[in-house]
Amino acid sequence: MKAIEESVHKVMMEAAEAFEVYKHISGKQKAQFLRNIGEEIVNLGDELIQTVIEETNLPEARVVGERGRTVGQLNKFADLVEEGSWKEAVIDIGDANREPLPKPDLRKMLIPMGPVVVFGAGNFPLAFSVAGGDTASALAAGNPVVVKGHPAHPKTSDLVASAIQKAIKKNDLPYGVFALVQDDGIESGKFLVQHPKAKAVGFTGSGNGGLALVKLASEREEPIPVFAEMGSVNPVVILENALKNNYSDIASKLVASVNMGAGQFCTNPGLLITIKTEGFNEFVDALSNNINEATGAQMFSPGVLRNYLVNADQVMSHETVTTIAKGDEVEPNVVRPAIATVSAADFMKNPHLHEEVFGPFSLLVVCDDTKEVKDVVASLKGQLTATLQAKDEELTKNQELIDLLVEKCGRLLLNGVPTGVEVGAAMQHGGPFPASSDSRFTSVGVGAIKRFVRPVCYQDFPDQLLPKELQNSNPLDVWRLVDNSWTKNAI
Amino acid sequence: MKAIEESVHKVMMEAAEAFEVYKHISGKQKAQFLRNIGEEIVNLGDELIQTVIEETNLPEARVVGERGRTVGQLNKFADLVEEGSWKEAVIDIGDANREPLPKPDLRKMLIPMGPVVVFGAGNFPLAFSVAGGDTASALAAGNPVVVKGHPAHPKTSDLVASAIQKAIKKNDLPYGVFALVQDDGIESGKFLVQHPKAKAVGFTGSGNGGLALVKLASEREEPIPVFAEMGSVNPVVILENALKNNYSDIASKLVASVNMGAGQFCTNPGLLITIKTEGFNEFVDALSNNINEATGAQMFSPGVLRNYLVNADQVMSHETVTTIAKGDEVEPNVVRPAIATVSAADFMKNPHLHEEVFGPFSLLVVCDDTKEVKDVVASLKGQLTATLQAKDEELTKNQELIDLLVEKCGRLLLNGVPTGVEVGAAMQHGGPFPASSDSRFTSVGVGAIKRFVRPVCYQDFPDQLLPKELQNSNPLDVWRLVDNSWTKNAI
Structure with a gap:
C-alpha cells in the first residue's frame, strides 16, 4: 500500500471507530460541540482572517463576513439538533386486536450513515470548506467527517482544523470524529471516496470534479451517494x-x-x-x-x-x-x-x-x-x-x-439577484442535473442535514429500548407524526 | 429507429406532455383519481382474480388479499395527498428591515419530477406491479407513470392497465398520465430508462436486474435516480x-x-x-x-x-x-x-x-x-x-x-417474523446496499412518495402566485414549518 493510501486508510478507520461512539451522543451534546467549533474559529482571531486573505485575495470585509456565516451555520445546526424534531419521528401505534392480523407497532426515525468525506470548496475558504456547511451538517447528523482540504488554501484549512480539534477535546469526543487530509494532487481524494468505511460524499466545485467523484462512488462495491454542487449559469x-x-x-x-x-x-x-x-x-x-x-x-x-x-x-x-x-x-x-x-x-x-x-x-x-x-x-x-x-x-x-x-x-x-444565499430552513441550494448531482437535497440551510441520514424502523420494541425520540412519553419534546398527525403529545 | 424504440419514444413523449397538465391538479383531484383506480380494479371482479391465479399459481386467498392490499395502498396515498401536508412546506418569512441586509422571503415545498418508469415485480402481480406501490406513489406525487409489465403475468398487467385507463377517462385526465409497455425481452425496459423524458425509475426484483438499471441510469447524459429494491436474506x-x-x-x-x-x-x-x-x-x-x-x-x-x-x-x-x-x-x-x-x-x-x-x-x-x-x-x-x-x-x-x-x-x-409488511407511514422497506439501491427511501408505505419529488424554493413571490401550500392564509390547512415551528396557522 502506498503512503497516501495508508494514511487515508488510517483516518477512515479512526472515523469508523469514532462513529460507534459519536452516533450515540445526544442532540444537546452535538449542539455544544458545534457551538464550540464556532467559538474556537472566532478564537483564531486575526491570524485566521489574515491567512485567508493571503491565500485567497479576498477583501477583509468578505472574509470577516464569511467567518460570521460559517459560525452562524454551525450555530443553526446546533439549534436544529438541540431541538431534535429534524429526525422525523413517525409512529404507527400497534393494535393487538386488529383483525384478521394484529397491527405491529412501527416507529421510524432518521439515523446517521457513517463517515462522510467532504471536499473543501475553493470559492468559500471558510463557509464551504473545512468547517463549512457540508461538515456542519454531517457532524450535526451524527457522522464523523474527513475533509479533503482545497489545495488553494492549505494554511486556512490547517487553522480551522485545529479549531475543530480543540472543540473535540473540550467535549471529550473521540479523536476520529474529524480529520483533515491535505494533498496537492487528486490521489488522497480518490482513496477517501473509494474507502469502504466512507458512506457519503459532499462536494462543491466544478462540473468535471463533481462528475468524477460521482463516477468513482458509483463504481464502488457498495455505491455511496455523492452530493456534488457543481454550479450553473443562473x-x-x-x-x-x-x-x-x-x-x-x-x-x-x-x-x-x-x-x-x-x-x-x-x-x-x-x-x-x-x-x-x-x-x-x-x-x-x-x-x-x-x-x-x-x-x-x-x-x-x-x-x-x-x-x-x-x-x-x-x-x-x-x-x-x-x-x-x-x-x-x-x-x-x-x-x-x-x-x-x-x-x-x-x-x-x-x-x-x-x-x-x-x-x-x-x-x-x-x-x-x-x-x-x-x-x-x-x-x-x-x-x-x-x-x-x-x-x-x-x-x-x-x-x-x-x-x-x-x-x-x-x-x-x-425581482432579485441570485447571489446572497440565505441560510435557513426554507433555502434550496441544489437544482436539477447538472447544477447538482442530486436535486432532491440542498447543500445550504438546515435541510442539508438530510443528505447524511437514512430512516430506520423499529418494530414491536419495548419502550425503554427505543431511541428517546420514539419513546411513548416523548422525553425530548420533539414533533412526531403519530398515527398520521403531527404532535408533540406523549402516547 | 427500431419499432420498439419508436413505441417507447411515443409513450414517453405522451407522458411528458401529460405531466404539464397533471402536475397542476390538486391533491383532492389526485385522491379521487387514485380511489377510482382502486374501484376499477375491484370492478374487474373475478376475471382479475382468476387471471392472476392462472398466471402466477398463487392461491385464491392470497390473490384476493393482495388485491385488497393494492386497493388499500391506492387509498392510503389518496388520503395522504388529499390531506396535503406531505409536501413539507417550509416558510422563512422575510424581513425588509433586517440589518445589514434585508431578509428575503423563502418558501419551499416538494414538487413532482416528471415521468416515472416502473418495473412490475414478478412476486407481487398486483401490489408491486402495474398499479402497485411504485405506481401509486409516483401518481400521488404528481408524476405520469410508464410501467414495464413483468413478462410472467401479461394478462394481469393488461387488465389492471385497463382499470387505470378507465379512471383516467372518468377524471378527464390526459391520456399520457399512464401507459403500460409489455415486452418479453429487456429492450423496451432499456429504452424506457434511457429516454431523456424519464426522470426516475422504480424497480422490485433481483439484484442483477436492479444493478443493471442503476448502471443504465447513471450512464445517461442526465443521470436519474433508480429505486431498486433487490431483496435480502433478512x-x-x-x-x-x-x-x-x-x-x-x-x-x-x-x-x-x-x-x-x-x-x-x-x-x-x-x-x-x-x-x-x-x-x-x-x-x-x-x-x-x-x-x-x-x-x-x-x-x-x-x-x-x-x-x-x-x-x-x-x-x-x-x-x-x-x-x-x-x-x-x-x-x-x-x-x-x-x-x-x-x-x-x-x-x-x-x-x-x-x-x-x-x-x-x-x-x-x-x-x-x-x-x-x-x-x-x-x-x-x-x-x-x-x-x-x-x-x-x-x-x-x-x-x-x-x-x-x-x-x-x-x-x-x-420477536416477530419479517414477512407481513405493514403499509403505513412508519414502515421502512429499504435497507443499506445491496438490499436497496438507495437506503434513504422506502418503497412501502406512504413515505414512498418522497422518492419521486424534489424541493423547489420561491423567493420573494407575491402571495397569490405561490402554490396554495405556501400562501399566507394556508388555504389547504396543511402542516407547515414556519420560522422553524410546525403549525397549521395562517401567517
Whole structure:
C-alpha cells in the first residue's frame, strides 16, 4: 500500500471507530460541540482572517463576513439538533386486536450513515470548506467527517482544523470524529471516496470534479451517494414591463451581482434573457455604463484569473457574440466584469454558450418575443437558481414561463439577484442535473442535514429500548407524526 | 429507429406532455383519481382474480388479499395527498428591515419530477406491479407513470392497465398520465430508462436486474435516480434466553414464515443465527418437525421452481453445510420448505452462503457465543430487515448487537417474523446496499412518495402566485414549518 493510501486508510478507520461512539451522543451534546467549533474559529482571531486573505485575495470585509456565516451555520445546526424534531419521528401505534392480523407497532426515525468525506470548496475558504456547511451538517447528523482540504488554501484549512480539534477535546469526543487530509494532487481524494468505511460524499466545485467523484462512488462495491454542487449559469429573465419601467435599476443590480466577489459564486447571474422591446437599448446602455464604472476585484489566484480570461474570451470572440462592455484588467490579478450579447437563435444553436464562465461575466440573450424566451429557457440545463424580473401584472399571464423556470431550477427568485444565499430552513441550494448531482437535497440551510441520514424502523420494541425520540412519553419534546398527525403529545 | 424504440419514444413523449397538465391538479383531484383506480380494479371482479391465479399459481386467498392490499395502498396515498401536508412546506418569512441586509422571503415545498418508469415485480402481480406501490406513489406525487409489465403475468398487467385507463377517462385526465409497455425481452425496459423524458425509475426484483438499471441510469447524459429494491436474506438472531424458553414457538413461526407464499417474498427469513446452548438441539428438532409437517405450495412457474431447486441444492451440497430437513416435491411445481445448517466460521468464510435463495429456504448459522453472533452479523451485507428473538432482560446487555443490526438493516423487528409488511407511514422497506439501491427511501408505505419529488424554493413571490401550500392564509390547512415551528396557522 502506498503512503497516501495508508494514511487515508488510517483516518477512515479512526472515523469508523469514532462513529460507534459519536452516533450515540445526544442532540444537546452535538449542539455544544458545534457551538464550540464556532467559538474556537472566532478564537483564531486575526491570524485566521489574515491567512485567508493571503491565500485567497479576498477583501477583509468578505472574509470577516464569511467567518460570521460559517459560525452562524454551525450555530443553526446546533439549534436544529438541540431541538431534535429534524429526525422525523413517525409512529404507527400497534393494535393487538386488529383483525384478521394484529397491527405491529412501527416507529421510524432518521439515523446517521457513517463517515462522510467532504471536499473543501475553493470559492468559500471558510463557509464551504473545512468547517463549512457540508461538515456542519454531517457532524450535526451524527457522522464523523474527513475533509479533503482545497489545495488553494492549505494554511486556512490547517487553522480551522485545529479549531475543530480543540472543540473535540473540550467535549471529550473521540479523536476520529474529524480529520483533515491535505494533498496537492487528486490521489488522497480518490482513496477517501473509494474507502469502504466512507458512506457519503459532499462536494462543491466544478462540473468535471463533481462528475468524477460521482463516477468513482458509483463504481464502488457498495455505491455511496455523492452530493456534488457543481454550479450553473443562473438565468435571469427580464420581462417587458420590468424592462420598460425598471431597466436602470435592474442593470445596476445585475452588474453589482455579477461583479460581487469577482463573480466567484455558484449563483453568479451568468445568463440574462430579455426581449428586444421598449427599454432594451437603454438597458444595454445601462449595463455598459455600470460595467465601465465598476471597481475591479482580485480573483482567487493568477490561475483562476487566467482561466476566466480564456473562457470569457472564448465566448466573446464567438462570431455570433458581441461584447457590450468589458472592464480592463486595471492591475495584475484584478478584473472588472464583462457582459456580451447574442441572439436567442444563435444561443440555442451553440451548446457551449450555455456553459458557466467562472468569474464576473454574463451573457445577454436577446429574444424577439415571449415565445422565444420560453424556447431559450426550455433549452437550458438544470440550474441552482432562476430569476424572473417582472411587474406583478405580467406574472399572471406568464404561468407557462414560470412553470418552465421551476422545472429548471432549485430556487426561483422574483425581482432579485441570485447571489446572497440565505441560510435557513426554507433555502434550496441544489437544482436539477447538472447544477447538482442530486436535486432532491440542498447543500445550504438546515435541510442539508438530510443528505447524511437514512430512516430506520423499529418494530414491536419495548419502550425503554427505543431511541428517546420514539419513546411513548416523548422525553425530548420533539414533533412526531403519530398515527398520521403531527404532535408533540406523549402516547 | 427500431419499432420498439419508436413505441417507447411515443409513450414517453405522451407522458411528458401529460405531466404539464397533471402536475397542476390538486391533491383532492389526485385522491379521487387514485380511489377510482382502486374501484376499477375491484370492478374487474373475478376475471382479475382468476387471471392472476392462472398466471402466477398463487392461491385464491392470497390473490384476493393482495388485491385488497393494492386497493388499500391506492387509498392510503389518496388520503395522504388529499390531506396535503406531505409536501413539507417550509416558510422563512422575510424581513425588509433586517440589518445589514434585508431578509428575503423563502418558501419551499416538494414538487413532482416528471415521468416515472416502473418495473412490475414478478412476486407481487398486483401490489408491486402495474398499479402497485411504485405506481401509486409516483401518481400521488404528481408524476405520469410508464410501467414495464413483468413478462410472467401479461394478462394481469393488461387488465389492471385497463382499470387505470378507465379512471383516467372518468377524471378527464390526459391520456399520457399512464401507459403500460409489455415486452418479453429487456429492450423496451432499456429504452424506457434511457429516454431523456424519464426522470426516475422504480424497480422490485433481483439484484442483477436492479444493478443493471442503476448502471443504465447513471450512464445517461442526465443521470436519474433508480429505486431498486433487490431483496435480502433478512437475518433472524435468536438469543440464549429466547432459545431456551421459546424454541418451540420460534421454530414454528419461522418455518411458517419461510414457507409462506412458497418463500417468494423479499422479506423471507433466509438466515437464522443462534448460539449452541440450552435448547439448541430441541430448536433444531422443532425446525425439522415443522418442515416435515409443512404443506407445500406452488411456486410462480416451473422456471422459478427450477432456479430455487438449483440454488437451494447448491447451498445444501456445500461440504460445510448439513441439511436439517427438506420437504419433498409432493407434486409437480409444488415445493415444501428446506432448512440447512452451517457453523459460523464456515459461513463467514464462504461469501456465496450469504446470497439469497429465492424460495422457501433458510440457513441456520450456529455460533459458539454472543461474540461470534456479532462477528456473523458484522460480516453481513445490507438487509431489508433484521429480527431479534430475545427476552426483555437480555436486550439491555446486548446494545452492541442491536447497534450492529441497525447498521445493517432498514427495519429491525423484535420477536416477530419479517414477512407481513405493514403499509403505513412508519414502515421502512429499504435497507443499506445491496438490499436497496438507495437506503434513504422506502418503497412501502406512504413515505414512498418522497422518492419521486424534489424541493423547489420561491423567493420573494407575491402571495397569490405561490402554490396554495405556501400562501399566507394556508388555504389547504396543511402542516407547515414556519420560522422553524410546525403549525397549521395562517401567517
